[in-house]
Amino acid sequence: MKKCIINGVVITMDDSRNIIEDGFVIIDGNEISEIGNMKDLKVSGDMDVIDARGGIVMPGFVNCHTHISMSVFRGLGEDMPDRLRRYMFPMEDELLDEEMVGIGARLSLIELIQGGVTTFCDMYYFEDEVAKAVRDFGMRAVLGETILSKPSPDSSEAYGGIEYAKRFISKWKGDSLITPAFAPHAPYTCDDQHLMEIKKLADELDVPITMHLSEMLHEMEEFDSKYGKTPIKHLEDIGFLSERLIAAHLVYVDDEDIEVLRRNGVGAAHNVVANAKSGRKVSPAPAMHKAGMNVGLGTDGPMSGNHQDILSLLGYYTKIQKQAALDNRICPAVEAVELGTIGGARVLGMADEIGSIEIGKKADIIIIDTSAPNIQPIYDYYSAIVYAAHPHNVVMTMVNGSVLMSDRKVLVQDEDRLIDEVREVSKRISRFARELDQRARL
Ligand SMILES: [Zn+2]
Structure with missing residues (x-):
């Protein structure tokens, strides 16, 4: 099944640093197959649509x-x-x-x-x-x-x-x-x-x-x-x-x-x-x-x-x-x-496969929610990403065509159970840490 990210500001990071203000990206399997302007988009029935709601769509x-x-x-x-x-x-x-x-x-x-x-x-x-x-x-x-x-x-x-x-x-x-x-x-x-x-x-x-x-x-x-x-x-x-x-x-x-x-x-x-x-x-x-x-x-x-x-x-x-x-x-x-x-x-020697939104590259894509108060208003997209956005403004993360996080929820792990395991292991660590602290101060 194809996926289509719609209504996004597509920051491609291709060689000409192309930005598509009202754009879409189509993903076929694990690859980017089409990029364009919303007015040219033809959505077919077999597409899973991800609405970026005006957010920034960029390489992960x-x-x-x-x-x-x-x-x-x-x-x-x-x-x-x-x-x-x-x-x-x-x-x-x-x-x-x-x-x-x-x-x-x-x-x-x-x-x-x-x-x-x-x-x-x-x-x-x-x-x-x-x-x-x-x-x-x-x-x-x-x-x-x-x-x-x-x-x-x-x-x-x-x-x-x-x-x-x-x-x-x-x-x-x-x-x-x-x-x-x-x-x-x-x-x-x-x-x-x-x-x-x-x-x-x-x-x-x-x-x-x-x-x-x-x-x-x-x-x-x-x-x-x-x-x-x-x-x-x-x-x-x-x-x-x-x-x-x-x-x-x-x-x-x-x-x-x-x-x-x-x-x-x-x-x-x-x-x-x-x-x-x-x-x-x-x-x-x-x-x-x-x-x-x-x-x-x-x-x-x-x-x-x-x-x-x-x-x-x-x-x-x-x-x-x-x-x-x-x-x-x-x-x-x-x-x-x-x-x-x-x-x-x-x-990492992977620039042929990842790092930009270009046709034929692997679909490693994120969406940044630009309606957040810490980002608005936007006059310059790069400025918004670098100087204003926080990690919690990322709302969707896709790797190799698979959505790993949607609406801030990581889909592949029971987060609460993991945090319990982390707390358990940290007890073991803090016992030794106290010893080490004392040793280090001697
Ligand atoms: Zn290191």
């Missing part, structure tokens, strides 16, 4: 970097220095199991869908549990199993994630919605030899790699003292960089690093709010974008970014960059929408 958002299962830890260890090593790693080593990863993933999936995210790139442990949740919800995702130079929650051996990832990739490769990947944690938590092993495997298996890169000051100091160069230049020298790499953060990068990343086709996931919250320098994402790199937005995990939606990041992206540059002309609203949609799709 792409979250290029997160760890969705960490939603069960959201709000712990806030404002603590070196939180990754002092808090997150010990917490995960002690507590994390398959059940917790599954519950956290489901909780975040509801939030993602409610915020209009239709594709995301994840990196975590027990990634198979994330994949099962993603499959149940019908979301689209790149899912990477984390690899570390120490034992991890799902492996008793250092680099055990490589074997896990190989099994995980062979299970999910070829899935229509899930792209399995390797996720070495960072260049300071994986050595060169293992990074190159991962690169070789990724080439053979034809899958993406996602990794944190040039994120931490201690990482920059370590590479400077060991090699006298930045991690990015070092990784180019060993042959690790390629178009497969989705690099998260890229905070401490200089102009030469940007040129290295560009010539190797590395995609950038800019985590504007998570970086701000952790008190890091503002990433030169606009310079990467200007240099011709693929740049998208990411939230980072729910401990770092707390929210998982991309819509509320759009305004932060442009405002924080304007403030850092002391120049309000940079990063116009349309650029923020680009990074949140087609830009993110390019970062």
Whole structure:
């Protein structure tokens, strides 16, 4: 059965940034088959009609970097220095199991869908549990199993994630919605030899790699003292960089690093709010974008970014960059929408399939209700999306032609039951968190 979204302002995000003020979009199966003006629409009896009621119809958002299962830890260890090593790693080593990863993933999936995210790139442990949740919800995702130079929650051996990832990739490769990947944690938590092993495997298996890169000051100091160069230049020298790499953060990068990343086709996931919250320098994402790199937005995990939606990041992206540059002309609203949609799709290597509303592309579409008081009146659609809209203004989310949320209701999960499970698991977590708090303060 075909679906037809009617009475919408269609923000296509195609190359000419076409907007159809009184438009429709027809979806045949999982693909967009027709786009046009309402006066030219012929509705046939076999069509399921979705009335946008004058709202904005646009491509779903792409979250290029997160760890969705960490939603069960959201709000712990806030404002603590070196939180990754002092808090997150010990917490995960002690507590994390398959059940917790599954519950956290489901909780975040509801939030993602409610915020209009239709594709995301994840990196975590027990990634198979994330994949099962993603499959149940019908979301689209790149899912990477984390690899570390120490034992991890799902492996008793250092680099055990490589074997896990190989099994995980062979299970999910070829899935229509899930792209399995390797996720070495960072260049300071994986050595060169293992990074190159991962690169070789990724080439053979034809899958993406996602990794944190040039994120931490201690990482920059370590590479400077060991090699006298930045991690990015070092990784180019060993042959690790390629178009497969989705690099998260890229905070401490200089102009030469940007040129290295560009010539190797590395995609950038800019985590504007998570970086701000952790008190890091503002990433030169606009310079990467200007240099011709693929740049998208990411939230980072729910401990770092707390929210998982991309819509509320759009305004932060442009405002924080304007403030850092002391120049309000940079990063116009349309650029923020680009990074949140087609830009993110390019970062994940999926721009042929998603990221814009164009005939032949997969139907990953959202509707934003523009009758809400926080949005009216509208003189400029990009301004309305970036500076005024909130995630709760998203009223319909469609992935691959299937409606996952209608009238704000996520159709694929019993939300009340899930919240009960989250509360149950949080009791277990808070017991250990109290211990850890005391230890961290010693
Ligand atoms: Zn991260």
